[in-house]
Amino acid sequence: MKTIKFENGDIFPALGLGTWLSKKNEVYDAVLAAIKAGYRHIDCAYIYGNEKEIGAALHEAFKLGLVKRQDLFITSKLWNSDHAPERVELAIRKSLADLQLDYLDLYLIHWPVAFKTGHDQVKSSADLFTRAEMPLSGTWKAMEQLKKAGLARHIGVSNFDIPKLTRLMKGGELKPEVNQVELHPYLQQADLLAFCQENGVLLTAYAPLGSRNLMQSEAGLTREKLIVDIAVKHGCTPAQVLLAWNMERDVVVIPKSVNECRIAENFGSLNVKLDADDMAQISTLERNLRITTGAFFILPGGDYTLENMWEK
16 A cells, blocks of 8 residues: 655555445445455545444444554544534544544535534535634644644644645644545646645645546546556556556545445555656646636635635
8 A cells, every 4th residue: 555654654545445425324434444445545525425334334443353442544524513612522522422433533624614503515605614714724723723632643634725724734733634636637626736735734635536526528537548548558447547547646536436346446546656748748748737626615795715725
């Protein structure tokens, strides 16, 4: 297993199983299949609505002796409705209870967006706090306390741009250790990657294969001729090329699947070694095509806009 190290020497497996959109009746088997295939990193979140089923699978894996707790790296995320500092510990304890764990290896602020408590989703701007009413700095201080208490061994953020990361670093006692963002050859995020590497922040790529939500005019990354040609060259699949590309950049990848064969195929990306020419060719696919824009948080009369969601 390719790994990346935190500054304290802890290991971050470079390939993990994503669980977003994994149905409750499928994710249990998917997690067990992943562990049996060799995965040691499972990416979860409260809002995915399947942490109880994942917890049951982890419990079964421990009971069967497939792995020990210390062998696994488990991530979860603080949802937008729990940004109030007094809600942060309650939220992680809810995830820990559902996952049947005593601690998380990594806990992330899911989005730089704050909902009013009790609203898992928002219908109008009245369901949102403004950025002034619920500053990220207050939420981050509560996240720091989770690490100090041992509830999360590492803390970080998700969907944060360089200005937001910079403000947290300047105002916080502890810096974010990970930033999980959309990252694939159509959205390569070179500036963000360079900034994070310069500042000791690890990057995790969600949607590393692109997404089924790509515009109809887009062929899709796994059908991109250049990616297909590189796959033929290396005797692997296009998906394996896409995952290997990110890992070559020292970016962690968390492809989602509930299909046992696809889970195994994705794991096989660890054996794909791209060369400098492959990397240079893939860099030409940059389109600045963001699939997950956060547009669902942009509401009439609200404080959030696409401009302040993705600052320059």
